[in-house]
Amino acid sequence: MLIIESPSQDAYFNIASEEYFLTRFPDEDIFLLYVNAPSIIVGKFQNTLAEVNLDYVNAQGIKVVRRLSGGGAVYHDLGNLNFSFHSLLANQDFMDFSKFTAPVLTVLNNLGVPAKLEGRNDLLVDGKKFSGNAKLAKNGKMIQHGTILLHSEMAVLGEALKVNPLKFIDKAVKSNRARVINLNEYLPEAADTNVFKALLIKEMVRNNADATLYTVTDDDIQHIQALADSKYSSWDWNFGFSPNYNFKKAIKIPAGFIELHMDVDQGHIQKIKIFGDFFASQPIEELEALLHGRKHQLSDIEQVLARTDLTAYFGKVSLEEILTLFH
Template identity: 35%
Template sequence: MIKHIRYIFSKDFNPYNNLALEEYLLNHVKEEECILYLWQNEKTVVIGKNQNAWKECKIRELEEDGGKLVRRLSGGGAVFHDLGNLNFTFILHKDNYDLDKQLEVIIKAVKNVNINAEKTGRNDITVEGRKFSGNAFYTDGNRSYHHGTILISVDMNNLSKYLNVSRDKLMSKGVESVKSRVINLKEYNPNLDIDRMKKELLLAFREIYDCELAPIDEKEIVELEMKALVEKFSSWDWIYGRKMEWTYSMNKRFTWGNIDLNFVVESGRITRCAIYSDAMDTWFAENIPAYMQNCLFTSEHILERLNKISVDVKRKDCMQDIKDMVYSERL
């Protein structure tokens, strides 16, 4: 049960520092506490934990314009942040995690500025069918976070300029372009700005959780631990990993997300496997590659390895989709 709610605003617009603080808060959140963290990034593309950086982002254009690329801990797809966007993160222990309650804070805050927001699908908040908030999720042991965007006055031209969004993904959502799918809240309330949104979020947070709201003192944050996390999020290895020339790749979009299965094959055996995906569930990309090591490169043998992987009920259908994709390749 949550007995204490606290909040913190980042004063920094650097994505490496902001994601480092997010993980720091996750590591230190108390058992009966919920933290609301509000932050902004300046000209940044944020990719999901298991995405291919080169495939999702127009890296050269972003860097030439002074932007930054960063990889987050959570799954899901790539997003563009600028100072017209406000990011939120709810940080708490798994036993207290309540997605509907957390989303209600966002929805109530937006409704309080006379905009009729509603939850759509699994992880979007929309106005009149157009998205202003996408959400993603992460769990580490007993601690979890749920974070997302609130588009207030984002430069929509840069959404298309820096992101490589597949046409299949857009069509699966019934739209023709990124810009036609998303909306700035300022279009519905011209007087809305970031500061007003922050105030409304805190008011809604306190009302819905019915607890006294207290700020987090920056003096509580251990500088040495933060420095290590900033180094991690800004490192080449974390953002890009190792760029490989794959021997063979197979890709397909399912209702639960895109999956890109890649192999390096030497002398007929798989020597390296990697999965890139915008799926919210990061489990497949994190667990399947280890089972492919030294496997004979045939559909039959890959399927044998996949059949050895134990999955819970909620992942069973997704695993079957992956097996069907491998079988259809007829390797």
């Protein structure tokens, strides 16, 4: 088993590293550990916009990254340790989450924390969740990865994942907003991510005679960064990959009531209809045609609206007012 500590706190880099090491070591067991700066990691089959409070996330500079595995969206920051096991799929029961959460539970139980695996894939203390886990199978290997909340910023977590569910109608996987806690509420002494990381590594070495500490090379870093740049930081992967969805929103502004309905396919607006009691001197269908095929991304929509005389369609309105319809 190779034990790998990521040298980076960049979410694009660390999520890319999971895919990279999967192909870099096709026959090796791997235990990968990383900590991300503030970021939201969404499941592969989720509608990103329906999981993320985009206004808050953008204002706070929080990165949004889609991972390869399914499951729900999670918030990462410097108070959250992430672990990832890579193993040959043929040797594993894909639906069993207990084997690779056992080391985390052992460390915690030895510290006097009554943590346990409950349900399918969550680690809890006194019925409160501190770790969510997910899996994927690829190239004959299995990855099981999870989070460990130690001293995360809970207020930020709550705001970053606060979304109005009425805006989206789709069949994408929805996150279960279970009550979550920081483990530092239960640990006898405050333990940061580095302390807990060291305890986990010690436990893995104790139980795996072949465990070897692997140092990430400059060549590894170059390849991981290239994958992060081309895929994991791209709009196409993080937003455009979302399942098809219907989006609707209504606003009341001085110019009147305006209601927007859109069908979005792979992140692009395929159907759009705008209703309301506003007064227009030009057919609203003209504006709808301009927006057809554009990305459901504020920067793209703003480009179209900024070069359009919006007063011809809505009366006395501002660009900012109409933009609020789309997020």
